[in-house]
Amino acid sequence: MRMSADPAISLQFLGAAQHVTGSRHLLTTGDTRVLLDCGLVQGPRRIAEQQNRNLPVDGRTLDAVVLSHAHIDHCGALPRLVKDGFRGPIWCTEATADLLRLMLLDSAQIQAQDARHLRKRGHDVEPLYDVEDVERTLRLVRGVPYRRPTAVTSELRVEFLDAGHILGAAIVVLDCTAGRRERRVVFTGDHGRKNLPILRDPERIPECDALITESTYGDRDHPLQADMLEQLAAIVTEELHDGGRIVVPAFAVGRTQTLVLFLGQLMRAGRLPQLPIHVDSPMSREATKIMAAHPQLYDDETQALLRAGHDPLFFQGVHYVADVAESKALNHLRSGVVIAASGMCESGRVLHHLAHSLERPQDCVLLVGYQATGTLGRRLLEGATEVHMLGTTYPVRCKVRSMVGMSAHADRGELLAATSHLTGRCSQVFVVHGEIGPANAHAERLRAAGFRSVSVPAKFDQVAIP
Numbered sequence: 320m321r322m323s324a325d326p327a328i329s330l331q332f333l334g335a336a337q338h339v340t341g342s343r344h345l346l347t348t349g350d351t352r353v354l355l356d357c358g359l360v361q362g363p364r365r366i367a368e369q370q371n372r373n374l375p376v377d378g379r380t381l382d383a384v385v386l387s388h389a390h391i392d393h394c395g396a397l398p399r400l401v402k403d404g405f406r407g408p409i410w411c412t413e414a415t416a417d418l419l420r421l422m423l424l425d426s427a428q429i430q431a432q433d434a435r436h437l438r439k440r441g442h443d444v445e446p447l448y449d450v451e452d453v454e455r456t457l458r459l460v461r462g463v464p465y466r467r468p469t470a471v472t473s474e475l476r477v478e479f480l481d482a483g484h485i486l487g488a489a490i491v492v493l494d495c496t497a498g499r500r501e502r503r504v505v506f507t508g509d510h511g512r513k514n515l516p517i518l519r520d521p522e523r524i525p526e527c528d529a530l531i532t533e534s535t536y537g538d539r540d541h542p543l544q545a546d547m548l549e550q551l552a553a554i555v556t557e558e559l560h561d562g563g564r565i566v567v568p569a570f571a572v573g574r575t576q577t578l579v580l581f582l583g584q585l586m587r588a589g590r591l592p593q594l595p596i597h598v599d600s601p602m603s604r605e606a607t608k609i610m611a612a613h614p615q616l617y618d619d620e621t622q623a624l625l626r627a628g629h630d631p632l633f634f635q636g637v638h639y640v641a642d643v644a645e646s647k648a649l650n651h652l653r654s655g656v657v658i659a660a661s662g663m664c665e666s667g668r669v670l671h672h673l674a675h676s677l678e679r680p681q682d683c684v685l686l687v688g689y690q691a692t693g694t695l696g697r698r699l700l701e702g703a704t705e706v707h708m709l710g711t712t713y714p715v716r717c718k719v720r721s722m723v724g725m726s727a728h729a730d731r732g733e734l735l736a737a738t739s740h741l742t743g744r745c746s747q748v749f750v751v752h753g754e755i756g757p758a759n760a761h762a763e764r765l766r767a768a769g770f771r772s773v774s775v776p777a778k779f780d781q782v783a784i785p
């Protein structure tokens with residue numbers, strides 16, 4: 320890709336370019352420099368550590384950060400940016416602002432734990448940031464409602480549309496002014512799906528000059544949601560027969576609530592017996608509370624359920640584990656469902672539950688989300704016969720099953736459908752947030768659909784918006 324001399328409006332891709340984690344894009348319009356997302360890179364420690372510690376942009380040169388949503392691969396490097404001198408506002412939706420506190424404090428805690436753990440083994444490691452850096456970051460956050468255009472500077476206005484991905488997630492509309500030129504850039508963030516439980520459907524992507532689109536599942540279709548319920552019912556029923564338990568690694572925000580809601584639906588419909596569901600993550604409990612505090616963002620179905628007196632997230636049979644003692648007690652639990660973070664098995668309490676289930680043939684690990692290359696979740700998904708975690712090697716004797724259909728990301732057909740009305744109208748499309756295969760596949764489909772300029776930028780590529 321060509322470097323442009325000094326474009327009045329430009330984009331530079333600083334992360335999640337030909338990858339899925341570490342979402343970071345720099346938008347320049349006139350004198351305004353804004354970072355879209357400031358996510359953590361996840362994956363093999365050595366690489367992630369280096370890329371998260373040395374951010375590719377100087378925080379002191381930025382006017383603002385605009386966040387698409389609160390998943391850690393989109394917001395988790397913010398406190399590092401602040402530690403490096405960023406002092407501008409951080410714009411996001413109100414619900415994202417609520418979730419951000421939870422996500423960043425948790426991230427600081429995980430890093431402190433990791434650093435302690437590594438120091439014990441003789442490595443000299445400082446956490447990327449600490450709780451104070453998080454508090455400083457949170458003071459910069461400005462939450463605004465969906466669909467309220469907001470001036471970031473005189474050269475940039477931002478508006479958030481519902482992305483239907485997780486609570487608060489947004490399609491970000493950026494109206495840029497540079498001299499007399501006005502251009503609209505739209506960033507899909509993580510594009511959600513129609514008919515996801517609880518959440519509203521993604522809004523229509525508005526007309527724009529440049530589109531930055533995700534492509535996580537750019538090369539595959541998800542099963543229908545009705546089939547997912549069937550599949551979940553089948554898996555759980557089978558496990559009940561096998562006399563084992565099901566451990567579900569799931570992100571505290573989004574997938575955990577979806578799973579709880581699905582299991583509740585199946586139990587209410589008599590498709591599953593009443594079985595205990597343990598959500599072992601203080602963070603999930605908090606995230607669920609935040610979700611419960613934003614009923615105005617629910618879809619019609621969930622609002623109707625609430626009106627009928629059913630709580631989709633807090634019902635009999637679901638237990639949100641409060642403390643470490645309770646969490647440890649779950650080690651002896653031999654049946655039921657245990658849901659714990661993190662979703663890709665990179666850290667968190669799920670590791671302890673895996674330690675007690677991996678060697679038991681009657682147990683099952685159920686993977687319900689995207690598993691990035693290099694993560695423990697991916698190794699399990701790919702059928703590893705032994706895995707290394709918590710400083711020990713474990714043989715994998717349990718069943719490992721996956722339900723990709725649980726994804727909160729659009730599949731290739733949905734992604735294409737979400738953008739097809741822009742064919743011939745949007746002059747540049749940048750495909751990001753996908754590993755190279757899916758990203759190229761999605762780019763190819765966009766070209767075939769009639770988009771003229773479609774590229775899959777590499778990290779550090781800079782492009783002008785003419």
Ligand SMILES: [Zn+2]
Pocket residue numbers: 388390484509
């Ligand atoms: Zn996301």
